[in-house]
Amino acid sequence: MRARWSTALILVVACRGEPSPPAIQVPAPWSDAWLLQEGQRYFGDAATRRAALEASLTNPENLYSRQRLGSYALGDRGWDLLPVWNPRSVAVSAALAATLERGEEPTLPPDQRPLWDGVRPTTMAGWVALGRRVFLEYPMRAEVFMEYGLTRPEFAAAVGVERTGDGSVPGLVVFANIDGETRVGITCAICHATVKDGALVIGAARRTFDYGRLRVTYDEVHHTRVDPEQVRRMGRWGPGRADVTEDDDEDPVTIPDLWGLRAQRWLTQAGTIRQDSPLALAIRQETQLIDSNHQRVRPPRELAWALAMFVYSLTPPARATAPENAPKVAQGAAVFAAHCRRCHSNAAYGGPPIAATTIGTDPRLATGGGRGTGSYRAPPLLAVRDGAPYLHQGAVSSLAELLDPARLEASYTAGRLGPGPITGHPAGTGLSDTDREALLAFLATL
Ligand code: HEC
Ligand code: HEC
Numbered sequence: 182m183r184a185r186w187s188t189a190l191i192l193v194v195a196c197r198g199e200p201s202p203p204a205i206q207v208p209a210p211w212s213d214a215w216l217l218q219e220g221q222r223y224f225g226d227a228a229t230r231r232a233a234l235e236a237s238l239t240n241p242e243n244l245y246s247r248q249r250l251g252s253y254a255l256g257d258r259g260w261d262l263l264p265v266w267n268p269r270s271v272a273v274s275a276a277l278a279a280t281l282e283r284g285e286e287p288t289l290p291p292d293q294r295p296l297w298d299g300v301r302p303t304t305m306a307g308w309v310a311l312g313r314r315v316f317l318e319y320p321m322r323a324e325v326f327m328e329y330g331l332t333r334p335e336f337a338a339a340v341g342v343e344r345t346g347d348g349s350v351p352g353l354v355v356f357a358n359i360d361g362e363t364r365v366g367i368t369c370a371i372c373h374a375t376v377k378d379g380a381l382v383i384g385a386a387r388r389t390f391d392y393g394r395l396r397v398t399y400d401e402v403h404h405t406r407v408d409p410e411q412v413r414r415m416g417r418w419g420p421g422r423a424d425v426t427e428d429d430d431e432d433p434v435t436i437p438d439l440w441g442l443r444a445q446r447w448l449t450q451a452g453t454i455r456q457d458s459p460l461a462l463a464i465r466q467e468t469q470l471i472d473s474n475h476q477r478v479r480p481p482r483e484l485a486w487a488l489a490m491f492v493y494s495l496t497p498p499a500r501a502t503a504p505e506n507a508p509k510v511a512q513g514a515a516v517f518a519a520h521c522r523r524c525h526s527n528a529a530y531g532g533p534p535i536a537a538t539t540i541g542t543d544p545r546l547a548t549g550g551g552r553g554t555g556s557y558r559a560p561p562l563l564a565v566r567d568g569a570p571y572l573h574q575g576a577v578s579s580l581a582e583l584l585d586p587a588r589l590e591a592s593y594t595a596g597r598l599g600p601g602p603i604t605g606h607p608a609g610t611g612l613s614d615t616d617r618e619a620l621l622a623f624l625a626t627l
Contacts, residue, residue: 211443211444213305216305216459216490216493217304217305217308219458219459219460220308220459220486222458222460223459223460223463223464223482223486224482224483224486227254227255227256227261228254229460230253230254230460230464231253231254231255233458233460233461233464234249234250234253234254234464235250236455236457236461237454237455237456237457237460237461237464237465238250238453238454238455239447239452239453239454239455239534239554240453240553240554240555243453243549243550243551243552243553243554244550244551244552245453245551245552246453248472249464249468252468252476253464253467253468260468260471260476260479261479263471263476263477263478263479264359264477264478264479265478265479265480265481266359266474266478266479266480266481267295267296267297267299267480267481267484268295268296268319268320268356268357268358269289269293269294269295269296269356269357270289270293270296270318270319270320270354270355270356270357270366271289271290271293271318271354271355271356272317272318272349272350272351272353272354273331273349273350273353273354273355273365274347274348274349275344275347275348275349277355278331278344278348278349278350281328281331281332281355281365282331282332282334283332284332286363287328287355287363287364287365288355288363289355289356289357289363293357296314296315296318296319296484297311297314297481297483297484301483302483302487305490305494308486308487308490308491309487309490309491309494311483311484311487311491312484312487312488312489312490312491312492312494313383313491314487315369315480315484315487315488315491316368316369316370316373316374316383316488316491316492317351317352317368317369317370317374317383318354318368319368319369319470319480319484319488320354320356320358320364320366320367320368320474321366321367321368321369321469321470321473321474322366322367322473322474322475323356323358323364323365323366324365324366324367325365325399326395326396326399327342327353327365327366327367327371327395328364328365329399329402329403330342330395330399331350331353331365336398339391340389340390340391340392340394340395340398340420341387341388341389341390341391341420341421342371342390342395343375343376343387343389344376345376345379345380345381346379346380351370351371351374351376351381352367352368352369352370352371352372352374352387353365353366353367353368353371354366354367354368359477359478369488370383371387371390372386372387372390372423372436373385373386373387373436373439374387375387375388375389377498382498383495384438384439384440384492384495384496384497385438385497385498385564385567386421386435386436386437386438386568387421387436388420388421388435388436388569388570389420389421390420390421390436391418391419391420391421392415392418392423393414393415393416393417393418393419393422393423393433394415394416394418394419394420396415397412397415397416400412417433418433419575421435421436421570421575422434422435422436422574422575423436432545432546432549432551432574433574434450434546434573434574434575435450435570435572435573435574435575437450437560438497438561438563438564438568439492439495440495440496440497440529440561440563440564441496441528441529441530441531441561441563442456442462442492442493442495442529442561443493443529444527444528444529444531444561445527445529445531445558445561446527446533447533447534447558448461448462448465448558449552449558450546450557450558450560450573451534451546451547451552451553451554451556451557451558451573452533452534452554452556452557452558453552453554459489459490459493462489462492462493463482463485463486463488463489464485466485466488466489466492467479467480467482467485470484470485496563497563497564497567498564500564500626506622509618509619509622509623510619510622510623510626512615512616512619512623513616513619513620513621513622513623513624514623515619516612516616516619516620516623517620517623517624520608520609520612520620521608521609524559524608525559525562526559527561529561529562529563530561530562530563530565530627531558531559531560531561531562532558532559533558533559534554534556534557534558534559535556535557535558535559536555536556537555537556537557540556540557540605540606541604541605541606541607542557542572542573542574542576542604542605542606543572543573543574543576543604543605546573546574557573560573562624562627563627564627565580565624565627566580566624566625566627570597571583572603572605572606574598575597575598576596576597576598576603577596577597577603578596578597580621580624581621582595582603583606583609584609584610584612584617584620584621585610586610586611588602588603588610589602589603589604589607589610590602
Protein backbone atom coordinates (compact mmCIF):
# COMPACT_ATOMS: atom_id res chain seq x y z
CA MET A 182 0.00 0.00 0.00
CA ARG A 183 2.53 2.53 1.24
CA ALA A 184 5.15 1.59 -1.29
CA ARG A 185 2.62 1.78 -4.12
CA TRP A 186 1.51 5.21 -3.04
CA SER A 187 4.97 6.72 -3.01
CA THR A 188 5.70 5.15 -6.41
CA ALA A 189 2.47 6.68 -7.71
CA LEU A 190 3.56 10.12 -6.53
CA ILE A 191 6.87 9.82 -8.29
CA LEU A 192 5.13 8.76 -11.52
CA VAL A 193 2.79 11.76 -11.42
CA VAL A 194 5.76 14.04 -11.01
CA ALA A 195 7.69 12.31 -13.78
CA CYS A 196 4.76 12.69 -16.21
CA ARG A 197 4.56 16.39 -15.54
CA GLY A 198 8.25 16.58 -16.33
CA GLU A 199 9.10 18.67 -13.30
CA PRO A 200 12.83 18.92 -12.68
CA SER A 201 12.93 18.68 -8.86
CA PRO A 202 11.10 16.40 -6.41
CA PRO A 203 7.69 17.61 -5.28
CA ALA A 204 7.06 19.41 -2.01
CA ILE A 205 4.71 16.60 -0.90
CA GLN A 206 6.55 14.49 1.64
CA VAL A 207 5.51 10.90 2.23
CA PRO A 208 6.21 10.45 5.93
CA ALA A 209 8.67 7.71 6.81
CA PRO A 210 6.99 4.58 8.24
CA TRP A 211 6.81 4.68 12.05
CA SER A 212 7.67 8.39 12.22
CA ASP A 213 5.27 10.52 14.27
CA ALA A 214 3.93 12.10 11.08
CA TRP A 215 3.20 8.68 9.57
CA LEU A 216 1.47 7.52 12.75
CA LEU A 217 -0.78 10.60 12.75
CA GLN A 218 -1.68 9.87 9.13
CA GLU A 219 -2.39 6.20 9.89
CA GLY A 220 -4.73 7.40 12.64
CA GLN A 221 -6.97 8.87 9.95
CA ARG A 222 -7.25 5.42 8.36
CA TYR A 223 -8.16 3.84 11.70
CA PHE A 224 -10.89 6.40 12.35
CA GLY A 225 -12.01 6.22 8.73
CA ASP A 226 -14.37 3.28 8.27
CA ALA A 227 -15.19 -0.24 9.41
CA ALA A 228 -13.96 -1.82 6.16
CA THR A 229 -10.47 -0.39 6.72
CA ARG A 230 -10.44 -1.59 10.31
CA ARG A 231 -11.66 -5.01 9.24
CA ALA A 232 -8.91 -5.32 6.65
CA ALA A 233 -6.34 -4.19 9.23
CA LEU A 234 -7.62 -6.74 11.75
CA GLU A 235 -7.40 -9.57 9.24
CA ALA A 236 -3.90 -8.54 8.19
CA SER A 237 -2.79 -8.46 11.84
CA LEU A 238 -3.78 -11.99 12.87
CA THR A 239 -0.79 -14.28 12.42
CA ASN A 240 -2.86 -17.44 12.88
CA PRO A 241 -6.55 -16.89 12.08
CA GLU A 242 -7.42 -20.27 13.62
CA ASN A 243 -6.53 -19.65 17.27
CA LEU A 244 -9.14 -18.55 19.82
CA TYR A 245 -7.79 -15.01 20.01
CA SER A 246 -8.22 -14.56 16.27
CA ARG A 247 -11.52 -16.39 15.97
CA GLN A 248 -13.13 -14.28 18.67
CA ARG A 249 -12.08 -11.05 16.96
CA LEU A 250 -12.92 -12.20 13.44
CA GLY A 251 -16.40 -13.10 14.68
CA SER A 252 -17.09 -9.74 16.34
CA TYR A 253 -14.89 -6.84 15.22
CA ALA A 254 -15.61 -4.23 12.54
CA LEU A 255 -18.65 -5.95 11.11
CA GLY A 256 -20.58 -2.68 10.82
CA ASP A 257 -24.18 -3.70 11.46
CA ARG A 258 -23.46 -6.50 13.94
CA GLY A 259 -20.98 -7.61 16.59
CA TRP A 260 -18.97 -5.23 18.73
CA ASP A 261 -19.65 -2.16 16.55
CA LEU A 262 -23.13 -2.10 18.10
CA LEU A 263 -21.89 -1.91 21.71
CA PRO A 264 -22.43 1.36 23.58
CA VAL A 265 -19.39 3.65 23.54
CA TRP A 266 -18.17 4.06 27.11
CA ASN A 267 -16.26 7.13 28.28
CA PRO A 268 -16.03 6.27 31.98
CA ARG A 269 -16.03 8.39 35.10
CA SER A 270 -13.00 7.04 36.90
CA VAL A 271 -10.38 8.22 39.42
CA ALA A 272 -7.00 6.69 40.22
CA VAL A 273 -6.78 5.35 43.78
CA SER A 274 -4.93 8.02 45.80
CA ALA A 275 -3.58 7.52 49.32
CA ALA A 276 -6.70 9.16 50.76
CA LEU A 277 -9.03 6.98 48.69
CA ALA A 278 -7.01 3.86 49.58
CA ALA A 279 -7.43 4.71 53.26
CA THR A 280 -11.23 4.73 52.99
CA LEU A 281 -11.22 1.42 51.10
CA GLU A 282 -8.85 -0.05 53.68
CA ARG A 283 -11.47 0.68 56.33
CA GLY A 284 -13.93 -1.33 54.26
CA GLU A 285 -15.99 1.68 53.17
CA GLU A 286 -17.89 1.47 49.90
CA PRO A 287 -15.98 3.04 47.00
CA THR A 288 -17.34 6.47 46.06
CA LEU A 289 -16.69 8.98 43.29
CA PRO A 290 -16.92 12.76 43.65
CA PRO A 291 -20.40 13.66 42.30
CA ASP A 292 -18.89 16.18 39.89
CA GLN A 293 -16.33 13.69 38.52
CA ARG A 294 -16.05 14.27 34.74
CA PRO A 295 -15.69 11.44 32.19
CA LEU A 296 -12.10 10.49 31.40
CA TRP A 297 -12.10 12.13 27.95
CA ASP A 298 -13.38 15.60 27.12
CA GLY A 299 -14.51 14.48 23.65
CA VAL A 300 -11.96 16.58 21.76
CA ARG A 301 -9.76 14.60 19.35
CA PRO A 302 -6.07 15.55 19.77
CA THR A 303 -4.21 16.78 16.67
CA THR A 304 -0.59 16.40 17.76
CA MET A 305 1.45 13.40 18.87
CA ALA A 306 2.05 15.06 22.24
CA GLY A 307 -1.71 15.44 22.64
CA TRP A 308 -2.34 11.77 21.82
CA VAL A 309 0.39 10.59 24.17
CA ALA A 310 -0.94 12.69 27.05
CA LEU A 311 -4.45 11.30 26.51
CA GLY A 312 -3.08 7.77 26.20
CA ARG A 313 -1.27 8.11 29.51
CA ARG A 314 -4.57 8.85 31.21
CA VAL A 315 -6.21 5.85 29.53
CA PHE A 316 -3.32 3.64 30.63
CA LEU A 317 -3.66 4.78 34.25
CA GLU A 318 -7.42 5.36 34.50
CA TYR A 319 -9.54 3.45 31.95
CA PRO A 320 -11.05 0.51 33.84
CA MET A 321 -10.46 -2.87 32.24
CA ARG A 322 -13.06 -4.38 34.53
CA ALA A 323 -14.25 -4.33 38.13
CA GLU A 324 -12.11 -6.54 40.33
CA VAL A 325 -13.50 -7.81 43.63
CA PHE A 326 -10.13 -9.42 44.39
CA MET A 327 -8.59 -5.97 44.43
CA GLU A 328 -11.34 -4.53 46.57
CA TYR A 329 -10.57 -7.32 49.02
CA GLY A 330 -6.81 -6.77 48.66
CA LEU A 331 -7.15 -3.11 49.60
CA THR A 332 -8.67 -4.06 52.95
CA ARG A 333 -5.54 -6.18 53.69
CA PRO A 334 -2.63 -3.82 52.92
CA GLU A 335 0.13 -6.23 53.93
CA PHE A 336 -1.31 -9.00 51.81
CA ALA A 337 -1.81 -6.56 48.93
CA ALA A 338 1.84 -5.50 49.14
CA ALA A 339 2.90 -9.16 49.13
CA VAL A 340 1.04 -9.86 45.88
CA GLY A 341 2.46 -6.78 44.13
CA VAL A 342 -0.23 -4.16 44.64
CA GLU A 343 2.49 -1.51 44.86
CA ARG A 344 2.32 2.03 46.18
CA THR A 345 4.22 5.10 45.04
CA GLY A 346 6.01 7.41 47.49
CA ASP A 347 2.86 9.48 47.97
CA GLY A 348 0.82 6.40 48.93
CA SER A 349 -1.27 6.18 45.76
CA VAL A 350 -1.95 2.77 44.22
CA PRO A 351 -1.13 2.85 40.48
CA GLY A 352 -3.19 0.46 38.39
CA LEU A 353 -6.30 0.69 40.54
CA VAL A 354 -9.24 3.01 39.99
CA VAL A 355 -12.64 3.71 41.47
CA PHE A 356 -15.18 4.07 38.67
CA ALA A 357 -18.88 4.15 37.87
CA ASN A 358 -19.85 1.11 35.80
CA ILE A 359 -22.61 1.10 33.20
CA ASP A 360 -25.06 -0.30 35.73
CA GLY A 361 -24.60 2.80 37.88
CA GLU A 362 -22.54 1.04 40.57
CA THR A 363 -19.25 2.42 41.89
CA ARG A 364 -16.54 -0.22 41.87
CA VAL A 365 -12.81 -0.81 42.20
CA GLY A 366 -11.22 -1.66 38.86
CA ILE A 367 -7.84 -2.45 37.35
CA THR A 368 -6.07 -0.67 34.51
CA CYS A 369 -3.09 -1.43 32.26
CA ALA A 370 -0.79 -0.05 34.97
CA ILE A 371 -1.49 -2.93 37.37
CA CYS A 372 0.64 -5.18 35.13
CA HIS A 373 2.66 -2.76 32.96
CA ALA A 374 3.97 -0.21 35.52
CA THR A 375 6.08 -0.70 38.58
CA VAL A 376 7.32 1.39 41.49
CA LYS A 377 11.05 1.95 41.85
CA ASP A 378 12.44 4.04 44.72
CA GLY A 379 8.96 5.42 45.29
CA ALA A 380 8.51 6.56 41.68
CA LEU A 381 6.28 5.06 39.02
CA VAL A 382 8.03 3.51 36.00
CA ILE A 383 5.39 3.14 33.31
CA GLY A 384 6.12 0.41 30.76
CA ALA A 385 8.22 -1.76 33.09
CA ALA A 386 6.50 -5.08 33.80
CA ARG A 387 5.14 -5.44 37.35
CA ARG A 388 7.19 -8.53 38.11
CA THR A 389 5.94 -8.66 41.69
CA PHE A 390 2.28 -8.90 40.68
CA ASP A 391 0.90 -12.29 41.72
CA TYR A 392 -2.58 -12.31 40.29
CA GLY A 393 -2.94 -16.06 40.73
CA ARG A 394 -2.23 -15.89 44.47
CA LEU A 395 -4.54 -12.90 44.91
CA ARG A 396 -7.41 -14.79 43.31
CA VAL A 397 -6.75 -18.06 45.08
CA THR A 398 -6.59 -16.30 48.48
CA TYR A 399 -9.77 -14.37 47.76
CA ASP A 400 -11.58 -17.56 46.85
CA GLU A 401 -10.35 -19.31 50.01
CA VAL A 402 -11.40 -16.44 52.27
CA HIS A 403 -14.80 -16.06 50.64
CA HIS A 404 -15.38 -19.79 50.19
CA THR A 405 -16.12 -19.11 46.55
CA ARG A 406 -16.74 -22.35 44.73
CA VAL A 407 -14.13 -22.65 42.04
CA ASP A 408 -12.74 -25.53 40.09
CA PRO A 409 -9.95 -27.03 42.26
CA GLU A 410 -7.91 -27.65 39.12
CA GLN A 411 -8.08 -23.95 38.28
CA VAL A 412 -7.01 -23.05 41.83
CA ARG A 413 -4.03 -25.38 41.56
CA ARG A 414 -3.00 -23.82 38.26
CA MET A 415 -3.34 -20.20 39.32
CA GLY A 416 -1.42 -20.91 42.52
CA ARG A 417 1.50 -22.02 40.37
CA TRP A 418 1.72 -18.94 38.16
CA GLY A 419 3.86 -17.08 40.69
CA PRO A 420 4.68 -13.37 40.53
CA GLY A 421 4.95 -11.62 37.17
CA ARG A 422 3.11 -14.31 35.23
CA ALA A 423 -0.45 -14.74 34.06
CA ASP A 424 -2.26 -17.12 31.74
CA VAL A 425 -4.05 -14.62 29.52
CA THR A 426 -5.27 -17.20 27.04
CA GLU A 427 -8.89 -18.29 26.90
CA ASP A 428 -8.28 -22.02 26.54
CA ASP A 429 -7.93 -24.61 29.29
CA ASP A 430 -4.30 -25.56 28.90
CA GLU A 431 -1.64 -24.26 31.22
CA ASP A 432 0.61 -21.72 29.57
CA PRO A 433 1.21 -18.68 31.77
CA VAL A 434 3.52 -16.07 30.26
CA THR A 435 5.61 -13.35 31.84
CA ILE A 436 4.32 -9.80 31.68
CA PRO A 437 6.57 -8.12 29.10
CA ASP A 438 8.16 -4.68 29.32
CA LEU A 439 6.64 -2.29 26.79
CA TRP A 440 9.92 -0.88 25.42
CA GLY A 441 10.68 -0.43 21.75
CA LEU A 442 7.34 -1.69 20.40
CA ARG A 443 7.44 0.72 17.46
CA ALA A 444 10.32 -1.37 16.11
CA GLN A 445 8.60 -4.74 16.67
CA ARG A 446 6.79 -6.25 13.67
CA TRP A 447 5.22 -9.03 15.78
CA LEU A 448 3.54 -8.50 19.14
CA THR A 449 3.09 -10.89 22.09
CA GLN A 450 5.40 -13.71 23.03
CA ALA A 451 3.97 -16.07 20.44
CA GLY A 452 3.84 -13.31 17.82
CA THR A 453 0.04 -13.54 17.80
CA ILE A 454 -0.26 -10.09 16.19
CA ARG A 455 1.57 -8.96 13.09
CA GLN A 456 2.23 -5.25 13.35
CA ASP A 457 2.57 -3.89 9.83
CA SER A 458 0.88 -0.66 10.87
CA PRO A 459 -0.18 0.99 14.14
CA LEU A 460 -3.76 -0.05 13.38
CA ALA A 461 -2.71 -3.51 14.58
CA LEU A 462 -1.91 -2.22 18.07
CA ALA A 463 -4.89 0.16 18.20
CA ILE A 464 -7.21 -2.73 17.30
CA ARG A 465 -5.50 -4.95 19.87
CA GLN A 466 -6.14 -2.32 22.53
CA GLU A 467 -9.69 -1.61 21.40
CA THR A 468 -10.61 -5.30 21.45
CA GLN A 469 -8.74 -5.89 24.74
CA LEU A 470 -10.80 -3.16 26.42
CA ILE A 471 -14.00 -4.62 24.95
CA ASP A 472 -13.18 -8.17 25.98
CA SER A 473 -11.94 -7.33 29.48
CA ASN A 474 -15.08 -5.28 30.13
CA HIS A 475 -17.09 -8.46 29.41
CA GLN A 476 -18.04 -7.32 25.88
CA ARG A 477 -20.67 -4.96 27.25
CA VAL A 478 -19.11 -1.65 26.15
CA ARG A 479 -16.52 -0.42 23.71
CA PRO A 480 -14.08 2.44 24.27
CA PRO A 481 -14.22 5.56 22.13
CA ARG A 482 -11.77 4.72 19.32
CA GLU A 483 -9.87 7.86 20.17
CA LEU A 484 -8.94 6.25 23.48
CA ALA A 485 -7.71 3.01 21.89
CA TRP A 486 -5.63 5.03 19.44
CA ALA A 487 -4.28 7.24 22.26
CA LEU A 488 -3.31 4.09 24.16
CA ALA A 489 -1.34 2.81 21.17
CA MET A 490 0.44 6.15 20.75
CA PHE A 491 1.28 6.18 24.45
CA VAL A 492 2.70 2.65 24.32
CA TYR A 493 4.91 3.69 21.37
CA SER A 494 6.22 6.65 23.39
CA LEU A 495 7.54 4.51 26.24
CA THR A 496 11.29 4.24 26.67
CA PRO A 497 13.28 2.56 29.43
CA PRO A 498 14.75 4.72 32.19
CA ALA A 499 18.15 6.18 31.29
CA ARG A 500 21.13 4.14 32.43
CA ALA A 501 24.67 5.25 33.10
CA THR A 502 27.49 3.44 31.27
CA ALA A 503 30.88 3.27 32.93
CA PRO A 504 33.48 4.50 30.40
CA GLU A 505 36.19 2.16 31.75
CA ASN A 506 34.00 -0.67 30.51
CA ALA A 507 34.12 0.53 26.90
CA PRO A 508 36.58 -2.02 25.44
CA LYS A 509 34.71 -4.92 27.05
CA VAL A 510 31.37 -3.57 25.82
CA ALA A 511 32.80 -3.24 22.31
CA GLN A 512 33.98 -6.86 22.43
CA GLY A 513 30.51 -7.85 23.67
CA ALA A 514 28.90 -5.97 20.78
CA ALA A 515 30.98 -8.05 18.39
CA VAL A 516 29.90 -11.27 20.13
CA PHE A 517 26.29 -10.12 19.86
CA ALA A 518 26.71 -9.37 16.16
CA ALA A 519 28.15 -12.83 15.57
CA HIS A 520 25.78 -14.93 17.71
CA CYS A 521 22.56 -13.01 18.31
CA ARG A 522 21.91 -10.34 15.71
CA ARG A 523 20.53 -12.63 13.04
CA CYS A 524 17.43 -13.12 15.18
CA HIS A 525 17.47 -10.05 17.44
CA SER A 526 17.68 -7.95 14.31
CA ASN A 527 15.57 -4.80 14.72
CA ALA A 528 16.28 -1.42 16.34
CA ALA A 529 14.96 -2.65 19.72
CA TYR A 530 17.01 -5.88 19.39
CA GLY A 531 13.89 -7.95 18.80
CA GLY A 532 12.92 -9.78 15.65
CA PRO A 533 10.59 -12.06 13.72
CA PRO A 534 9.04 -15.25 15.08
CA ILE A 535 11.14 -18.40 15.16
CA ALA A 536 9.44 -21.80 14.99
CA ALA A 537 9.08 -23.30 18.47
CA THR A 538 10.70 -26.48 17.18
CA THR A 539 13.74 -24.44 16.10
CA ILE A 540 14.16 -22.31 19.22
CA GLY A 541 13.40 -25.36 21.38
CA THR A 542 11.87 -23.58 24.39
CA ASP A 543 8.71 -24.90 26.10
CA PRO A 544 6.34 -25.29 23.13
CA ARG A 545 3.02 -25.18 25.00
CA LEU A 546 2.15 -21.53 24.45
CA ALA A 547 3.23 -21.62 20.80
CA THR A 548 1.23 -24.75 20.01
CA GLY A 549 -1.73 -23.92 22.29
CA GLY A 550 -5.13 -23.12 20.88
CA GLY A 551 -5.41 -19.78 22.71
CA ARG A 552 -2.83 -17.57 21.02
CA GLY A 553 -0.59 -20.11 19.42
CA THR A 554 1.16 -19.48 16.13
CA GLY A 555 3.70 -22.31 16.23
CA SER A 556 6.44 -19.78 16.99
CA TYR A 557 7.95 -17.35 19.47
CA ARG A 558 9.03 -13.91 18.36
CA ALA A 559 12.50 -12.73 19.35
CA PRO A 560 11.65 -10.22 22.09
CA PRO A 561 13.11 -6.72 22.27
CA LEU A 562 16.17 -6.55 24.53
CA LEU A 563 15.98 -2.91 25.66
CA ALA A 564 16.79 -2.71 29.39
CA VAL A 565 17.08 -6.51 29.29
CA ARG A 566 19.43 -6.47 32.29
CA ASP A 567 16.45 -5.46 34.45
CA GLY A 568 14.05 -7.81 32.65
CA ALA A 569 14.44 -11.11 34.56
CA PRO A 570 12.96 -13.67 34.56
CA TYR A 571 13.57 -14.48 30.90
CA LEU A 572 11.93 -16.40 28.08
CA HIS A 573 8.19 -16.33 27.43
CA GLN A 574 7.33 -18.42 30.47
CA GLY A 575 9.91 -16.81 32.76
CA ALA A 576 11.94 -19.99 33.20
CA VAL A 577 15.37 -18.32 33.37
CA SER A 578 16.43 -16.25 36.42
CA SER A 579 19.34 -14.27 35.00
CA LEU A 580 21.25 -13.53 31.80
CA ALA A 581 24.15 -15.55 33.21
CA GLU A 582 21.84 -18.56 33.54
CA LEU A 583 20.56 -18.07 29.99
CA LEU A 584 24.16 -18.33 28.74
CA ASP A 585 25.10 -21.21 31.08
CA PRO A 586 25.29 -24.57 29.22
CA ALA A 587 24.52 -26.40 32.50
CA ARG A 588 20.85 -25.35 32.28
CA LEU A 589 20.42 -27.52 29.17
CA GLU A 590 21.47 -30.70 31.01
CA ALA A 591 18.93 -33.27 32.19
CA SER A 592 20.58 -33.15 35.63
CA TYR A 593 19.93 -29.40 36.08
CA THR A 594 18.04 -28.66 39.30
CA ALA A 595 18.49 -24.90 39.81
CA GLY A 596 15.67 -23.71 37.51
CA ARG A 597 13.18 -21.35 39.09
CA LEU A 598 10.18 -23.28 37.74
CA GLY A 599 11.41 -26.61 39.12
CA PRO A 600 14.05 -29.29 38.52
CA GLY A 601 14.97 -30.49 35.05
CA PRO A 602 16.60 -28.87 32.03
CA ILE A 603 15.57 -25.42 30.81
CA THR A 604 15.43 -26.31 27.18
CA GLY A 605 15.93 -24.23 24.09
CA HIS A 606 17.54 -20.96 23.04
CA PRO A 607 21.02 -22.51 23.06
CA ALA A 608 22.61 -19.41 21.49
CA GLY A 609 25.47 -18.14 23.63
CA THR A 610 25.83 -21.26 25.76
CA GLY A 611 29.00 -22.30 23.94
CA LEU A 612 30.93 -19.03 24.43
CA SER A 613 34.35 -18.76 26.09
CA ASP A 614 34.40 -17.16 29.55
CA THR A 615 35.79 -13.87 28.24
CA ASP A 616 33.26 -13.66 25.40
CA ARG A 617 30.42 -14.44 27.81
CA GLU A 618 31.58 -11.73 30.25
CA ALA A 619 31.89 -9.25 27.37
CA LEU A 620 28.43 -10.15 26.06
CA LEU A 621 26.92 -9.63 29.52
CA ALA A 622 28.64 -6.22 29.73
CA PHE A 623 27.20 -5.30 26.34
CA LEU A 624 23.67 -6.51 27.22
CA ALA A 625 23.80 -4.34 30.35
CA THR A 626 24.07 -1.24 28.14
CA LEU A 627 20.93 -1.90 26.05
C1 HEC B 1 -3.23 -8.89 34.19
C2 HEC B 1 -2.03 -8.27 33.68
C3 HEC B 1 -2.13 -7.41 32.44
C4 HEC B 1 -2.92 -6.29 32.23
C5 HEC B 1 -3.92 -5.68 33.18
C6 HEC B 1 -2.57 -5.79 30.91
N1 HEC B 1 -1.60 -6.58 30.35
FE1 HEC B 1 -0.64 -6.22 28.62
N2 HEC B 1 0.26 -8.03 28.74
C7 HEC B 1 0.17 -8.89 29.83
C8 HEC B 1 0.79 -10.16 29.47
C9 HEC B 1 0.91 -11.38 30.38
C10 HEC B 1 1.24 -10.02 28.14
C11 HEC B 1 1.90 -11.08 27.27
C12 HEC B 1 0.80 -11.73 26.46
C13 HEC B 1 1.30 -12.70 25.43
O1 HEC B 1 2.50 -12.73 25.14
O2 HEC B 1 0.47 -13.44 24.86
C14 HEC B 1 0.90 -8.66 27.72
C15 HEC B 1 1.23 -8.12 26.47
C16 HEC B 1 1.00 -6.80 26.12
C17 HEC B 1 1.49 -6.17 24.91
C18 HEC B 1 2.36 -6.83 23.85
C19 HEC B 1 3.79 -6.54 24.21
C20 HEC B 1 4.81 -7.19 23.32
O3 HEC B 1 5.98 -7.20 23.71
O4 HEC B 1 4.48 -7.70 22.26
C21 HEC B 1 1.04 -4.87 24.92
C22 HEC B 1 1.30 -3.80 23.88
C23 HEC B 1 0.27 -4.71 26.13
N3 HEC B 1 0.27 -5.89 26.82
C24 HEC B 1 -0.38 -3.54 26.48
C25 HEC B 1 -1.35 -3.50 27.49
C26 HEC B 1 -2.26 -2.38 27.67
C27 HEC B 1 -2.25 -1.11 26.85
C28 HEC B 1 -3.07 -2.72 28.72
C29 HEC B 1 -4.27 -1.95 29.24
C30 HEC B 1 -5.38 -1.86 28.33
C31 HEC B 1 -2.64 -4.03 29.20
N4 HEC B 1 -1.62 -4.48 28.40
C32 HEC B 1 -3.15 -4.68 30.30
C33 HEC B 1 -0.41 -8.60 31.03
C34 HEC B 1 -1.31 -7.59 31.24
C1 HEC C 1 17.64 -18.45 16.36
C2 HEC C 1 17.23 -17.12 16.72
C3 HEC C 1 17.85 -16.52 17.98
C4 HEC C 1 19.18 -16.34 18.25
C5 HEC C 1 20.37 -16.70 17.38
C6 HEC C 1 19.24 -15.69 19.53
N1 HEC C 1 17.98 -15.49 20.01
FE1 HEC C 1 17.50 -14.70 21.81
N2 HEC C 1 15.56 -15.19 21.51
C7 HEC C 1 15.05 -15.74 20.37
C8 HEC C 1 13.67 -16.10 20.59
C9 HEC C 1 12.72 -16.69 19.56
C10 HEC C 1 13.39 -15.77 21.93
C11 HEC C 1 12.08 -16.04 22.68
C12 HEC C 1 12.04 -17.50 23.10
C13 HEC C 1 10.96 -17.82 24.11
O1 HEC C 1 10.53 -16.92 24.82
O2 HEC C 1 10.57 -18.98 24.21
C14 HEC C 1 14.60 -15.19 22.48
C15 HEC C 1 14.73 -14.72 23.77
C16 HEC C 1 15.85 -14.10 24.27
C17 HEC C 1 15.95 -13.51 25.57
C18 HEC C 1 14.85 -13.43 26.61
C19 HEC C 1 14.31 -12.03 26.65
C20 HEC C 1 13.12 -11.88 27.52
O3 HEC C 1 12.66 -10.74 27.67
O4 HEC C 1 12.60 -12.88 28.04
C21 HEC C 1 17.21 -13.01 25.69
C22 HEC C 1 17.80 -12.28 26.88
C23 HEC C 1 17.91 -13.33 24.47
N3 HEC C 1 17.05 -13.98 23.62
C24 HEC C 1 19.22 -12.99 24.22
C25 HEC C 1 19.94 -13.54 23.17
C26 HEC C 1 21.36 -13.45 23.05
C27 HEC C 1 22.27 -12.74 24.03
C28 HEC C 1 21.71 -14.12 21.92
C29 HEC C 1 23.08 -14.39 21.39
C30 HEC C 1 23.97 -15.09 22.29
C31 HEC C 1 20.48 -14.60 21.32
N4 HEC C 1 19.43 -14.23 22.11
C32 HEC C 1 20.41 -15.32 20.15
C33 HEC C 1 15.73 -15.97 19.20
C34 HEC C 1 17.11 -15.98 19.09
